Amino acid sequence: MQTSQAFTPPNRLLLGPGPSDAAPSVLTALSNPLLGHLDPAFIGMMEEIKSMLRQVFQTENEMTFPVSGTGSAGMEFCFVNLIEPGDDVVVCINGVFGMRMADLATRCGANVIKVEAPWGEIIRPEQVKEAVAGKSPKLIALVHAETSTGALTPAEEISKIAHDAGALMLLDTVTSLGGCEVDIDGWGIDAVYSGTQKCLSCPPGLAPVSLSPKALKIANNRETKVQSWYLDVNLLSGYWGTERVYHHTAPISMNYALHESLRLVLEEGLQTRWARHKANHEKLVAGLKKLGLGIASQEGHQLWQLNAVTVPEETDEAQVRKRLLEEYQIEVGAGLGPMKGKIWRVGLMGESSKTENVDRYLDAMTQILAH
Amino acid sequence: MQTSQAFTPPNRLLLGPGPSDAAPSVLTALSNPLLGHLDPAFIGMMEEIKSMLRQVFQTENEMTFPVSGTGSAGMEFCFVNLIEPGDDVVVCINGVFGMRMADLATRCGANVIKVEAPWGEIIRPEQVKEAVAGKSPKLIALVHAETSTGALTPAEEISKIAHDAGALMLLDTVTSLGGCEVDIDGWGIDAVYSGTQKCLSCPPGLAPVSLSPKALKIANNRETKVQSWYLDVNLLSGYWGTERVYHHTAPISMNYALHESLRLVLEEGLQTRWARHKANHEKLVAGLKKLGLGIASQEGHQLWQLNAVTVPEETDEAQVRKRLLEEYQIEVGAGLGPMKGKIWRVGLMGESSKTENVDRYLDAMTQILAH
Numbered sequence: 001m002q003t004s005q006a007f008t009p010p011n012r013l014l015l016g017p018g019p020s021d022a023a024p025s026v027l028t029a030l031s032n033p034l035l036g037h038l039d040p041a042f043i044g045m046m047e048e049i050k051s052m053l054r055q056v057f058q059t060e061n062e063m064t065f066p067v068s069g070t071g072s073a074g075m076e077f078c079f080v081n082l083i084e085p086g087d088d089v090v091v092c093i094n095g096v097f098g099m100r101m102a103d104l105a106t107r108c109g110a111n112v113i114k115v116e117a118p119w120g121e122i123i124r125p126e127q128v129k130e131a132v133a134g135k136s137p138k139l140i141a142l143v144h145a146e147t148s149t150g151a152l153t154p155a156e157e158i159s160k161i162a163h164d165a166g167a168l169m170l171l172d173t174v175t176s177l178g179g180c181e182v183d184i185d186g187w188g189i190d191a192v193y194s195g196t197q198k199c200l201s202c203p204p205g206l207a208p209v210s211l212s213p214k215a216l217k218i219a220n221n222r223e224t225k226v227q228s229w230y231l232d233v234n235l236l237s238g239y240w241g242t243e244r245v246y247h248h249t250a251p252i253s254m255n256y257a258l259h260e261s262l263r264l265v266l267e268e269g270l271q272t273r274w275a276r277h278k279a280n281h282e283k284l285v286a287g288l289k290k291l292g293l294g295i296a297s298q299e300g301h302q303l304w305q306l307n308a309v310t311v312p313e314e315t316d317e318a319q320v321r322k323r324l325l326e327e328y329q330i331e332v333g334a335g336l337g338p339m340k341g342k343i344w345r346v347g348l349m350g351e352s353s354k355t356e357n358v359d360r361y362l363d364a365m366t367q368i369l370a371h
Numbered sequence: 372m373q374t375s376q377a378f379t380p381p382n383r384l385l386l387g388p389g390p391s392d393a394a395p396s397v398l399t400a401l402s403n404p405l406l407g408h409l410d411p412a413f414i415g416m417m418e419e420i421k422s423m424l425r426q427v428f429q430t431e432n433e434m435t436f437p438v439s440g441t442g443s444a445g446m447e448f449c450f451v452n453l454i455e456p457g458d459d460v461v462v463c464i465n466g467v468f469g470m471r472m473a474d475l476a477t478r479c480g481a482n483v484i485k486v487e488a489p490w491g492e493i494i495r496p497e498q499v500k501e502a503v504a505g506k507s508p509k510l511i512a513l514v515h516a517e518t519s520t521g522a523l524t525p526a527e528e529i530s531k532i533a534h535d536a537g538a539l540m541l542l543d544t545v546t547s548l549g550g551c552e553v554d555i556d557g558w559g560i561d562a563v564y565s566g567t568q569k570c571l572s573c574p575p576g577l578a579p580v581s582l583s584p585k586a587l588k589i590a591n592n593r594e595t596k597v598q599s600w601y602l603d604v605n606l607l608s609g610y611w612g613t614e615r616v617y618h619h620t621a622p623i624s625m626n627y628a629l630h631e632s633l634r635l636v637l638e639e640g641l642q643t644r645w646a647r648h649k650a651n652h653e654k655l656v657a658g659l660k661k662l663g664l665g666i667a668s669q670e671g672h673q674l675w676q677l678n679a680v681t682v683p684e685e686t687d688e689a690q691v692r693k694r695l696l697e698e699y700q701i702e703v704g705a706g707l708g709p710m711k712g713k714i715w716r717v718g719l720m721g722e723s724s725k726t727e728n729v730d731r732y733l734d735a736m737t738q739i740l741a742h
Contacts, residue, residue: 002426003637004419006396007630009406019405019623025377030624031402034390034574035380036702048375055373068576069440069601072619076601104600197620203405205439205576205622227598229475230440230447246707248443249568251576252390253401254625259378266374331407336617 012325013352015361016333017147017306018175019197019204020349022257026202029260030253037250045259046240046250052262053208056177056200056270057192059184063216065240066206066258067231068251071174071195074207076104077231078170078191079141081211081219085109088137090167092116092123094153095146096336097172105141108227113137119338120297120308122153125161132165139168139191145176147198148336150297150308150345152180156187163188168215174198177208178265179277179305179349190215196254199277199305201350202261205254277304280353284346287362291369296343305353308335308343312369317341320368328364383696384723386732387704388518388677389546390568390575391720393628397573400631401624408621416630417611417621423633424579427548427571427641428563430555434587436611437577437629438602439622442545442566445578447475448602449541449562450512452582452590456480459508461538463487463494465524466517467707468543476512479598484508490517490709491668491679493524496532503536510539510562516547518569519707521668521679521716523551527558534559539586545569548579549636550648550676550720561586567625570648570676572721573632576625632721648675651724655717658733662740667714676724679706679714683740688712691739699735 014021035042046065054064067077079101083089089110091102094117105112115131117123123142132140140162145152155171162169168190173182179199184192190212197204211219211233219226219233226232230248238245265273281304285295288309296308309332311317317334321344324330333345346361348354385392406413417436425435438448450472454460460481462473465488476483486502488494494513503511511533516523526542533540539561544553550570555563561583568575582590582604590597590604597603601619609616636644652675656666659680667679680703682688688705692715695701704716717732719725 002422003634004423004630006634007400007403007416007419007627009403009416009627010410010412011404012406012410014405014407016407018620019407022405027402027404027624029378031398032378032380033382033398034385034393034568035383036385036387036390036704037575039381039383039696039702041381045378045380048378051373052375069444070619070622073440073601076599100600107596107598107600195620197405197623203622203624204408204620205625225478227478228447229471229478230444248441249389249566249575251441251574251622251625252568253398253574253628254576254622256378256380257624259375263374263377325410331410333407 011329013330013357013360015347015352015357016331017345017347018195018349020201020347020352022201022203023264023351026257026260029256032256034252037252038244038246042252043244045255049255049259049262052266056262056265057182057184057210058186059210061210061212063237064210066208066255068248069207070204071193071207073231074193074195074209075101075172076228077207077209078193079104079108080226080228080231081233082139082168082191082215083108083110084222084224088113088135090115090128090131090137090140092128092142094121094123094149094151095119095143096148097143097146101141120149120151122151122298122301123158125157128158128161132161137165137167139170141170143172145303145306147175147306149339150295150303150306152301152303155189159188175306178273180274184210196258196261199350200261200265202257205251206258277348277353280348280355280358281307283355283358284348287358291365296339305347305349307346309346311342311344317344323368324364330361330364382700384701384728384731386723386728387702387718388716389566389718389720391572391718391723393572393574394635394722397628397631400627403627405623408623409615409617413623414615416626420626420630420633423637427633427636428553428555428581429557430581432581432583434608435581437579437626439619440578441575442564442578444602445564445566445580446472446543447599448578448580449564450475450479451597451599451602452604453510453539453562453586454479454481455593455595459484459506461486461499461502461508461511463499463513465492465494465520465522466490466514467519468514468517472512491520491522493522493669493672494529496528499529499532503532508536508538510541512541514543516674516677518546518677520710521666521674521677523672523674526560530559546677549644551645555581567629567632570720571632571636573628576622577629648719648724651719651726651729652678654726654729655719658729662736667710676718676720678717680717682713682715688715694739695735701732701735
């Protein structure tokens with residue numbers, strides 16, 4: 001037997017595309033003693049999580065709960081429950097996560113109609129209108145905040161187009177939830193998923209989701225069985241609903257952490273939290289400008305919580321990232337796909353969105369770029 | 372906004388079917404500050420987890436890692452990767468989890484050939500031999516330790532039958548791993564999954580899995596795409612392998628906890644740990660006998676870590692469980708399916724398998740049954 005030494009993580013400042021830093025009280029909540037997943041005390045806490053999630057999503061959807069997997073499991077939850085083989089699905093693609101949705105829809109047997117925009121730009125409503133003209137898609141899927149490019153596509157108008165076409169509207173809010181406005185009921189979103197490790201500042205491992213009554217009805221009245229047992233909402237609703245039928249064992253500790261994270265979000269207040277993200281983004285952009293650096297994503301649609309910082313010509317992108325991590329204990333992310341080597345992804349999400357963190361990053365960059 | 376109060380769980384002794392109690396150092400590991408999931412320090416820890424998991428599974432399979440979901444996600448991982456529509460699959464059913472495997476195989480498009488035994492009994496090798504006679508199934512699936520009934524079906528002989536029939540052998544070790552002998556390579560198991568919250572005494576949220584090179588080759592050379600994006604081993608191997616291609620964000624904190632749990636398992640030593648589970652089971656059985664209570668599962672094949680304790684006639688099963696929880700802070704589980712109301716499921720798993728816990732449970736039962 002070869003036993004490893006106990007692991008002690010280095011103390012990083014997490015300014016990448018996620019996870020963001022977790023609040024001390026969230027980490028403390030994680031270390032609480034375990035409960036059984038059918039314990040009345042745990043079930044009471046599950047109810048509070050559902051109620052707080054509804055407030056953060058701004059929805060009254062009964063079917064609002066955390067899927068027991070990471071954000072991508074939330075994406076898969078939405079697609080496998082709503083799509084049946086042969087369905088037409090419009091997928092908007094302007095980055096990695098749009099591509100992933102198209103892949104997933106295909107695995108569900110959908111005919112995927114792609115609406116594409118260059119990476120860094122947003123999806124324009126007219127594009128979607130054109131794509132659905134004369135068609136009756138079952139669902140239109142859009143990434144609200146593209147974590148791979150830093151662009152925020154407004155969802156409300158596209159959602160209207162979806163409903164006019166008789167389609168369900170699905171929104172990826174992995175990086176937007178808790179960092180900027182997300183208004184599920186106001187925008188008429190039928191299915192939404194998010195992750196815990198971005199602007200909610202909870203460790204990764206759960207995927208908050210919500211289905212409108214209309215979406216739920218469709219999932220409840222499918223012709224074919226949901227291809228995933230683990231993510232079948234018809235089974236999960238028995239577990240997260242009032243019956244408490246055993247399905248799987250919920251990740252107890254992660255739910256403790258989510259409960260505490262949501263509490264902190266609501267204690268701060270949604271508007272205040274969004275304003276904080278905006279202010280720190282603006283501070284960052286102003287500081288970057290002094291360094292001769294800009295934001296690569298489309299002007300007027302740049303995310304506050306995830307900044308696509310342009311890499312100056314003749315600068316070794318990976319080397320700067322490495323020095324930030326090794327010399328300054330600051331994590332930022334690399335670009336993906338066509339943006340690889342061209343941007344750094346600098347996250348200011350949740351707990352990580354602080355003025356002192358912006359200063360620390362700008363100071364480090366000033367020193368690194370000087371030498 | 373309605374913010375909930377911070378949640379403080381009551382202090383239970385977890386003697387149910389899982390989760391079991393976590394060791395203090397595992398809970399402490401959970402509260403370590405987060406790292407990015409591509410941080411070299413985290414990647415180094417992932418390698419140690421893989422290496423320790425191989426030792427606990429007793430396998431040299433390269434493809435050994437924790438799926439980012441609970442035990443049921445591990446089950447789904449094995450089925451979706453190995454099964455294609457139209458495959459013949461033999462599923463052994465002697466409890467809830469065999470039934471679940473049959474359901475899952477069906478969702479993958481398999482033709483399921485069922486081999487059934489009464490709940491509480493084991494699957495006999497002759498039954499499997501009979502079922503495969505003249506057939507060429509792709510896979511034979513067996514639950515090693517049936518958590519719903521407390522029966523341990525020996526896997527080695529059935530695995531030989533699988534290989535003689537040219538089939539892959541799949542084993543569910545959710546409740547067995549870390550509590551009694553599990554010898555993946557010695558028994559010739561091609562695909563195995565487990566959970567963290569049973570005899571590994573780590574909180575629920577991850578599913579250790581392992582695929583033999585033969586199983587992996589089959590998954591790598593499918594005719595159809597894996598129906599799950601989240602669980603596709605062809606994508607996951609890029610993330611957990613040497614390339615570190617971004618797939619999803621691993622649950623950082625849960626992996627800290629698993630690292631520490633595996634360390635404790637190996638520090639104790641597998642044989643010592645199994646012997647401890649056996650000794651505490653025997654102590655429990657002897658104590659139950661004095662109370663006039665027995666074990667409902669098949670003589671000679673009773674699990675050490677999960678005891679199906681018979682409910683005496685005219686005793687209100689649910690009332691006893693409720694009193695144990697409320698008056699003694701002890702959680703035990705209810706029976707499921709045909710065993711509902713007839714047994715209590717008393718887990719002595721991992722950290723919960725202690726002589727003082729057996730005493731505490733027996734004392735409580737003595738008092739409750741007297742009044």
